Amino acid sequence: MSKKSSSKKMKLAKMHKRNRRMPVLAVVKTHRRLQYNKFQRDWRRRKMRLKE
Secondary structure (H helix, E strand, O other): OOOOOOHHHHHHHHHHOOOOOOOOOOOOHHHOOOOOOOOOOOOOOOOOOOOO
16 A cells, blocks of 8 residues: 555545445445445446545
């Protein structure tokens, strides 16, 4: 990771944090109005589209 710039590292970290499932407590509390995380992606299917 030493060749990556700090701004790119920060963007990668942000995308890594976003790529989590919705907490079960949030789904239960909202009576399933919020069911899934719209930012969640699979590494094979959808790419991140980071600008260099």
